Amino acid sequence: MNTKKKRKMFRLNSSLLSSLIAILIGLIFGIVVLAISNPQQALNGIRTLLLGGFTAGGIKGLGNVLYYAMPIIMTGLGVGFAFQTSLFNIGGSGQFIVGAYCALLVAIRCDFPGPLGWIAPLIAGMIGGALWALLPGLLRAYLDVNIVIATIMMNYIGMYLVNFLVKNTIYDSLKNQSLPVPKGNTLPSAGLDKLFSSSMANIGIFIAIIMAVVIYILLNKTTFGYEIKACGRNRDASRYAGINEKRNIILSMMISGALVGLGGALMYLSDAGKHIKVVDVIASEGFDGIAVALLAMNNPLGIIFSAIFIAYLQVSGFYMQTYRFTYEIVDVIISVIIYFSAFSLIIKQMIDKYRLRIDKKKSGSQIPEKEV
């Protein structure tokens, strides 16, 4: 019994292991594609893919990884939170850009003094994102509208609406984008700029990590979190237990949207030269959030790491362009990883079965206790 417990301690959690397997398959696929598409540069390409964050950019590259991880930690948290109520919030793109717009509007047009200069825009971003997710939540709760289609439609509506609003309120007509944020209202760098030698990392990464911890506590240590999860597992049973499922669906969507909106606010309030461009393209961060959440199996703490991993790949992809590889190879790899993480259930079962067999062998004729 004791040895068995010990063995378990050294074992990786089987859901973590199945995520790692998905990542491995995705990377191998990417390497094969690189090798086939351009054999001469393949070695350089692969090296950059795997080590890009360190080698090509040095310590600065690592700071940039944190900068790119910041928004997708938030979108990942948002998507993951809605998943807990088994709502597939594919509308991250819309919530992200609406949140970003609200934040920019407050940061540029209302000049709050001191730290309120960047705190107020962040709150505005959260409110914007929450409101953009509220409508699909209401439609789902009261009218049984398919949440996937509803949130996708909100992506396009949000994109066109924000383009329109940017043009009419905070427009830089020369560059066809939003005005820059006044210096005092950007996110403070909290010493990270010195640590990573003038990279784009700032206090936002701490905010994102704190939010992840808050969401973890909310989901695992509070009654509200329990209700949210219960609604996701079995809607009928939770209604029978006296949980107001409609209210929980709406709240879950709003919190999800608020998290995603905060991600948009953090990204565009950073002093990194990022502006809302008036083009008819929906924000990719919303979709990255889906990958991040799936890879972490919706665990808020896991999301921090999976977001850093995806951001790392993105920075690598950026540097791979020096070897004439298209950036999209990163998206190819990420999509293969998501595809295989969709199998996580099967992979997990296989791992558990395999481990049970090993346990049986080791304990000889003894019948092993049923694993829970």
Add this chain to the structure above:
Amino acid sequence: MNSLVFLIQQTMIFFVPLMIVALGAMYSERSGVLNIALEGVMVFGAFWGILFINKFQATLPSGWVLFIAIIISMVMGLIFSVFHAFAAINLKADQTISSTALNTFATAFCIFFARVVQDVEQVNFKNTFRISKIPVLGDMPFIGPAFFQNTYVTTFLGILILFISSFVLYKTKFGLRLRSCGENPQAADSVGINVYKMRYIGVLISGALGGLGGLVYVIPTSTMFNSTVGGYGFLAMTVLVFGQWKPSKIFFAALFFGLTKTIGAAYSGVPFLYKLGIPDTVYKMLPYVATLLVLTFASKRAPGPAAAGQPYDKGKR
């Protein structure tokens, strides 16, 4: 009158691919598999078809080019959908998640591949497939210019697919079996129907039609393809819901969305709409807002196939 003819011609351009893809999605969902990957299937199918047109347009006669491109798009769409079928049917994976992966994959892979073979991501082609006037029919008053001038063979192909689908779904043994797998797979299995096989067929048909729909969407609306179909696959899903999973209603639903999309894209060509002075943005948002509104009213009424989205597990009761 001229504006009306223009509006109808434009509507046809948007309506036909929507209907084709929605009919494809119908086969998949009726068999019990959600196929949100159709956006990706459209991109993937269209990409290979357009790439073929790009390479062979100069050497082959235009009729043959179109014919072969259609075949290629359908085959590539079908092959692409195998991945979804495998994940959803054999591995019982979450169907929304694998669809999302395939959507991302299609766009990223096509851009990557285009860059590898020709250095830029846009695949250019010349639109030589427009039929300026069909003899006899095109000379009829009003109907002639509206439906038989400036049209495409693919429009009539779409109508043909509609009739065939309606027949197959309701008048054949195969159609009945397909529908039973989407409603109650356990019951279907108990009378000897191979649920896995029927679901594979459903998904593969949706892949072929999705690929075709992608090509049909790109040819009239552009002269280059940069690996996006602008959310059209998702719109097709809505058409399916609004059309209550029935071919005849899908026809009208697609027509409705085709019209809203046309107004959004071509309102400046219609003097009446242009003079209203409504901002551009409102027209661009129109198809998506209309979708939401329609879903609001249509969702409660039509629940859809009962087993759609649930993996079939033989051992489960």
